[in-house]
Amino acid sequence: MTTLDDVTTFGPQAQAEVRERLLQTARDLRPLLREHADESERNRRLAEKSERALRESGLFQATAPRRSGGAGGDVRTLIELSAEISRGDSSAGWVAFIANTTAFGMGLFPDDVRELVYGPDPRNVAISQFAPGGTAEKVDGGYRINGKWGFASGCYQAQWTLNAFLVLDAEGQPSEVRWALMPLADMRIEDTWYVVGMAGTGSNTLVAEDLFVEDRCTLDLETFMGTAVFPVWHEDETSYRASLNSLACLGLCGPLLGMAEAAWDFTTENLGKGRPISYWAYSDRRDAPSYRLALADARVAIDAGRMHLLRSADEMDDAAREGRVLDSAARARIRGDSEIATRNFRQAVTLMLDIVGTSSFAQSNPLQRVWRDLTVASGHGLNNPLLNREIYGQSLVGRDTAEIGSL
Numbered sequence: 001m002t003t004l005d006d007v008t009t010f011g012p013q014a015q016a017e018v019r020e021r022l023l024q025t026a027r028d029l030r031p032l033l034r035e036h037a038d039e040s041e042r043n044r045r046l047a048e049k050s051e052r053a054l055r056e057s058g059l060f061q062a063t064a065p066r067r068s069g070g071a072g073g074d075v076r077t078l079i080e081l082s083a084e085i086s087r088g089d090s091s092a093g094w095v096a097f098i099a100n101t102t103a104f105g106m107g108l109f110p111d112d113v114r115e116l117v118y119g120p121d122p123r124n125v126a127i128s129q130f131a132p133g134g135t136a137e138k139v140d141g142g143y144r145i146n147g148k149w150g151f152a153s154g155c156y157q158a159q160w161t162l163n164a165f166l167v168l169d170a171e172g173q174p175s176e177v178r179w180a181l182m183p184l185a186d187m188r189i190e191d192t193w194y195v196v197g198m199a200g201t202g203s204n205t206l207v208a209e210d211l212f213v214e215d216r217c218t219l220d221l222e223t224f225m226g227t228a229v230f231p232v233w234h235e236d237e238t239s240y241r242a243s244l245n246s247l248a249c250l251g252l253c254g255p256l257l258g259m260a261e262a263a264w265d266f267t268t269e270n271l272g273k274g275r276p277i278s279y280w281a282y283s284d285r286r287d288a289p290s291y292r293l294a295l296a297d298a299r300v301a302i303d304a305g306r307m308h309l310l311r312s313a314d315e316m317d318d319a320a321r322e323g324r325v326l327d328s329a330a331r332a333r334i335r336g337d338s339e340i341a342t343r344n345f346r347q348a349v350t351l352m353l354d355i356v357g358t359s360s361f362a363q364s365n366p367l368q369r370v371w372r373d374l375t376v377a378s379g380h381g382l383n384n385p386l387l388n389r390e391i392y393g394q395s396l397v398g399r400d401t402a403e404i405g406s407l
Contacts, residue, residue, distance in 0.1 A: 015074050015077065015239075015317075018072070018077070019073060019074075019080060019081070022058075022073065022081050023081060025057050025058075025059060026059060026081060026084035026085050027084060029054070029085070030084075030088035031088075032049065032053055033085065034088050034366070037050075037088070037089040037092075037366070040091050040199070041199045041369065042199075043200070044194075044199045045200060046092055046156070046157065046202065051157055054095075055123050055125070055157070058123070059081065059096055060096060060099040060103070060123070061100075061118075061123065062078070062096075063100040064100075064118065065106060065114060065240075068106065068114045068115075068122060069122025069123075072239060073100070073104075073239070074239040074313075075104075075242060075313040075317050076313040076314060078097070078100050078247070079250065079251060079253070079254040080254070081100065081254070082096050082097035082251065082254035082255050083254045083255065083257040083258035083261065083306075084258060085258065086254070086256075086259050087259075087261045087262045087265070090200075090255060090259050090262070090370060090373035091201045093254070093259075094198060094201050094252075094377060095153055095157060095201055095202075098127050098128065098153045098154045099126070099154055100251075101244070102126040102127055102161075102162050103126065104240065104247060105128065105162055106126065107233075107237055107239065107240025108223055108224075108230065108231060109181070109219075109233075110216070110231075110233050111233065113216055116181075116217070117160050121159075124159045124160065125154065125158045125159060126158060126159070126160035126161060126162060126181070127152060127153060127155060127157075127160075127162070128162040128179075129149040129151065129161070129162075129206070130164055130382065132165050133147045133149035133164070134146060134148070134163065134166070134180075134208055135166045135167075135168050135174075136165050136166070136167050136168065136180070137167075139212070141215060142212055142213050142215050143218065144210060144212050144213075145165055145180055145182070145210075145211045145212075146208060146209055147165060147207075147208055148205055150203075150204075150205045151203045151205075152205060152206045153201040153202070153203040154201065154203075155189050155203070155204055156189075158184055159183065160181060161181075161182055161206060162181050162219075163182060163206070163208075164177055165177070165179070176220070177221050178218045179218060179224055180217060180218050181213070181218070182213055184206070186208070186211055187206050187207055187208050188206075188207045188209075189207075190204055190205040190206075192204050192205045196376065197373045198373050198377050224243075224245065225243055225245045225407070226242060226243020226245065226325060226326065227243070227325065238323070239317065241319075241320040241323060242316050242317075242319070242320045243331065243407075247316065249334065249335060249383060249388070250309060250313060250316070250334050250337065250338050252380055252382065253305075253309050253338050253342060253345075253383065254309070256341070256378055257306055257309065257345060259345065259349070259370050259373055259377070260302045260374065261302065262370050263352050263367055263374075264298065266370070267295075267298075267355055267367065270355075271286055271291075271295070274286065277291075277357070294352075294354060295351075297347075298347075298348040298351040298352050299348075301345070301348040302344065302345065302348045304340075304344055305340065305341035305345050305348075308337040308341045308344075309337060311337060312333070312334045312337040312338075315330065315334075316334070328407055331407040332396075332401055333392060333395070335388040335389075335392050335407070336388065336389065336391075339385045339388040339389045339392065345374065345378070349371055352367070391405065391407070
């Protein structure tokens with residue numbers, strides 16, 4: 001576990017030092033994660049050894065508040081760490097992204113709520129679903145919630161979940177959206193996750209039936225979306241003054257970056273074997289100019305995607321440290337960066353499939369699993385490339401983006 005006892009001022013330099021420690025831990029785990037990636041896919045949940053390694057190393061809590069036993073990582077930490085873990089195993093990186101996005105959200109809650117999650121065990125994991133799958137009646141002291149939330153990635157690793165729900169008025173009509181922190185021990189998991197990619201995430205359906213949640217364990221829309229002044233429970237916790245919605249949209253590209261890097265690893269390893277190109281005159285595919293150009297294009301696409309992600313991550317972190325709330329134009333540009341990064345990673349993997357050829361699709365070749373994982377993960381509704389591009393374009397001409405979707 002990365003400890004921060006030696007850090008007295010948690011500014012950009014300290015964040016960078018902590019981030020590097022976390023990234024090195026993830027690099028050290030890469031061989032183990034790759035070894036058990038097939039097992040995770042077969043079992044439709046993270047392999048036990050992968051889960052244990054990530055939990056015990058503290059990588060599920062990298063962005064959790066330091067007072068709760070986490071590393072207090074910022075948005076850039078979330079991006080780079082989830083990419084590094086995904087380079088070992090796509091599903092493991094995705095679960096880590098979900099866990100750390102939610103751990104980041106714990107910074108919006110006061111200490112007594114954080115204690116509910118991390119007090120029993122600082123290695124506890126919380127996950128989240130942002131689409132309002134439940135409804136609730138306002139009752140004395142809180143809400144009584146019923147609902148189902150699909151795509152609950154990491155549900156087998158989690159002890160808590162932060163889910164969106166609709167508050168119903170006296171006539172039974174939706175009056176507002178809120179997010180509730182709920183214990184998984186009081187919910188049930190429906191086995192619904194049967195997919196061609198990202199199977200190891202165990203993204204099943206969570207069900208709540210007449211579950212009471214205290215007021216203090218809920219967040220309102222403005223706090224969650226980052227369109228208002230954030231609650232500041234501790235002056236040194238500046239990282240958490242960032243929109244969870246923008247963070248999640250940008251953050252889910254972190255695992256995509258890691259998948260593209262994994263594809264790069266497998267492709268360059270294959271090229272290094274000096275194999276011929278079937279039905280063509282090249283006895284070593286590295287001698288083919290078209291293959292070298294495709295490899296260069298793939299590398300540039302990955303690097304460009306990374307630059308776009310880190311540009312937005314740094315902008316979010318700078319604003320949080322300075323106590324600024326990003327306006328709608330800035331949040332729209334984050335959507336634009338997410339879109340182009342996603343498109344670049346898809347393009348890069350397609351080029352690498354061409355380079356490796358038909359053998360890419362052998363079940364024994366990990367490249368085909370990365371391809372399937374990236375295709376599924378990049379289709380996440382929050383990262384819809386077509387609509388993210390549309391939102392950015394709408395913003396650039398000064399039009400209101402609310403008619404397309406929330407930022």
